[in-house]
Amino acid sequence: MFCLCFLGLGGASELAFIKEPSDVIAVRDRPLMLDCQVEGEGPITITWRRNGVPVPLGARAAVLDNGTLLIRNLQKRRDSDESDAGEYDCAAQNRYGLLISRKAHVQLASLPKFHTHPESMSVDEGGVARFHCAVSGVPEANITWERNRTALNADDNRYTLLPNGILHITGVRQADSGSYRCVAKNIANTRYSHEAQLSVTANRLYKEPVILSGPQNLTLNVHQTAILECIATGNPRPIVSWSRLDGRSIGVEGIQVLGTGNLIISDVSLQHSGVYVCSANRPGTRMRRTALGRLVVQGTINTHTPSHESNLGFSSDQCK
Incomplete structure (x- = not known):
């Protein structure tokens, strides 16, 4: 989606995008590059805006020769709402016209603390154990499980790991007793849930x-x-x-x-x-x-x- 307006009449060399900025999830304290490559008759001036306001250039941000915006150190200040996240677009202009790119949404990757932790439970031998953890990450975190701080054996078909952070253990055995926790990981961080104890009892009554x-x-x-x-x-x-x-x-x-x-x-x-x-x-x-x-x-x-x-x-x- 772009806006094209011609300032001159006749003989205009139209501007056209080769690359426009794309939506991205970026990591704080790391560099970010947003594409803006244009073809047309030079000289062509490239400018960038964030949330409709020109991006200040200097030590932290620069426009490269090919029009790409480089933010050298993405920031999100903990003590304020100030952030490099937002909607970015670039504008290309020559003597014939002005071309405005699509808006690219830049999100900051995050992984806050778990809002649901697994809870301890006692299960009869041969029964089923269920643990649940939940965390809201950007991007969505990959969740795995540990027993006694060692990764569960994924080849054991008694373990079922649902994508929403739920672990089922079927046919529970005495050897399954121990401490269970889930591990959430994305590009922003790795977090560990509280530990939950699984106790296995030998009750085999109907x-x-x-x-x-x-x-x-x-x-x-x-x-x-x-x-x-x-x-x-x-x-x-x-x-x-x-x-x-x-x-x-x-x-x-x-x-x-x-x-x-x-x-x-x-x-x-x-x-x-x-x-x-x-x-x-x-x-x-x-x-x-x-x-x-x-x-x-x-x-x-x-x-x-x-x-x-x-x-x-x-x-x-x-x-x-």
């Missing part, structure tokens, strides 16, 4: 199926990924299955089941909207527990984060 964590209500935009969690425990271990409340088929394309029953729907479309039912069945019987969650897929793209609402009120657990 237990009816129980859904420890069911699907949340989700509102997503098309092409996003839906994560519908369903973690159940009991002795013997219940079998988890999924259905839709309206009876329609869930389908197979773009559908993945992680762990013992978490439903992942990638690249959601409007047709995926509906109420999803997670059932935990006791093997060989008709006894089951159910939990329901509503998935709403919006047809328009916006910049808001998916909202997580409370579980549906009309049914949580039932036993048949």
